[in-house]
Amino acid sequence: MIHTSLTFSKFALNQLLVRDWFDGYAISGHTEWSNATDAACANKEEDMDTSDPEPLTLPTETWEVYIIWVNGSTNSVTLRFVGDAYSDQLSQFEDLLQHEFTKKKFEHLTTGMMCVADYEGRFNRAKILSIEDGKVNCVFPDYGDSVTLTPEHIKRLDPEVNRRLPYQAIQVSLYGLQDIAHTTTAITALRNLTLGKTCIAVPVNWDENASFLSVVLFDITGDRVININEEIHVRYNFTKRRSTISPRGL
Numbered sequence: 001m002i003h004t005s006l007t008f009s010k011f012a013l014n015q016l017l018v019r020d021w022f023d024g025y026a027i028s029g030h031t032e033w034s035n036a037t038d039a040a041c042a043n044k045e046e047d048m049d050t051s052d053p054e055p056l057t058l059p060t061e062t063w064e065v066y067i068i069w070v071n072g073s074t075n076s077v078t079l080r081f082v083g084d085a086y087s088d089q090l091s092q093f094e095d096l097l098q099h100e101f102t103k104k105k106f107e108h109l110t111t112g113m114m115c116v117a118d119y120e121g122r123f124n125r126a127k128i129l130s131i132e133d134g135k136v137n138c139v140f141p142d143y144g145d146s147v148t149l150t151p152e153h154i155k156r157l158d159p160e161v162n163r164r165l166p167y168q169a170i171q172v173s174l175y176g177l178q179d180i181a182h183t184t185t186a187i188t189a190l191r192n193l194t195l196g197k198t199c200i201a202v203p204v205n206w207d208e209n210a211s212f213l214s215v216v217l218f219d220i221t222g223d224r225v226i227n228i229n230e231e232i233h234v235r236y237n238f239t240k241r242r243s244t245i246s247p248r249g250l
Contacts, residue, residue: 019112051114056166059085063201067194067217068144068169075181077190078144080168082198090142093165097123097157104155109136114162125162126154141167169224173212176231180236180246189232193219199228204235 059081069078080086099115101123109115109128117126117138126138130144136154139146141180180186217228 003233041055051157051162053163053166056168056170058203059078059083061202063203063215064198065201066198067109068195070187070191070195071171072187073172074178076171077174077194078169078171080143086168090168093121097212100153100158100161104158106152107156109156111150111182114157114159115154116157117147118151119147119149119175124158125167128152130156140169142169144169147217155179171212172201172215174232175214175216177232180233184235185236186232191227193217193226193228193231197221203250 060121064082065079066082067077071077080090097116101118104116109131111128111130113128115126115128115138117124117140119126119140124140126140126147126149127143128138129139131137134146134150136151137146137148138154174181174190177186179191194217197219198221200216200220202218204216205216219226219228
């Protein structure tokens with residue numbers, strides 16, 4: 001059954017935003033994660049930062065999404081939604097972040113703090129994961145990236161400003177790929193077919209006890225609609241093309 005509207009609980013969203021990206025970063029060589037970093041990011045609902053915005057309300061039925069990250073150790077990808085209600089609002093919000101960074105004074109930084117980060121000339125929301133040897137490790141909850149910055153590039157974000165826009169990046173699992181998700185062939189195919197691309201996602205099911213919402217991804221940029229989940233299975237020689245799920249209107 002395909003849901004028509006979905007909203008993550010704050011606890012579920014908070015888990016998706018931080019902890020479950022880390023294995024993928026470590027595998028790719030983005031950074032090394034210490035036990036201290038892992039412990040700092042183990043979120044419990046009662047310990048959540050009260051400055052967090054409301055959870056992201058998901059679009060209905062079919063989603064236009066941009067694939068930010070492919071996790072190399074689990075059956076999951078990190079994505080953000082595109083379109084007027086998402087990309088445009090994020091762009092406007094980042095203009096506000098730049099203004100906030102310009103007017104704010106530098107303050108003492110602590111683990112778990114929500115900040116504005118000046119990274120390569122762009123201004124992003126950032127959650128501090130750890131501070132070690134004068135370096136600040138943080139994650140961008142609107143993009144899923146993890147970076148290490150020096151303190152002069154980070155300033156504390158006013159909680160009221162932070163609450164103005166839900167965190168935009170979420171992590172989802174790919175329906176039907178559980179058995180082959182850890183294989184090199186499947187991971188390589190998934191990266192080649194999705195990473196850095198805009199796709200259509202169809203939610204398939206959401207189990208409150210599961211880690212992620214399951215989706216089927218479609219590439220509609222070419223002459224034919226490609227069911228990416230199915231294509232990965234075909235490349236792995238596990239099945240023939242037989243999908244009965246398709247994005248509405250295609």
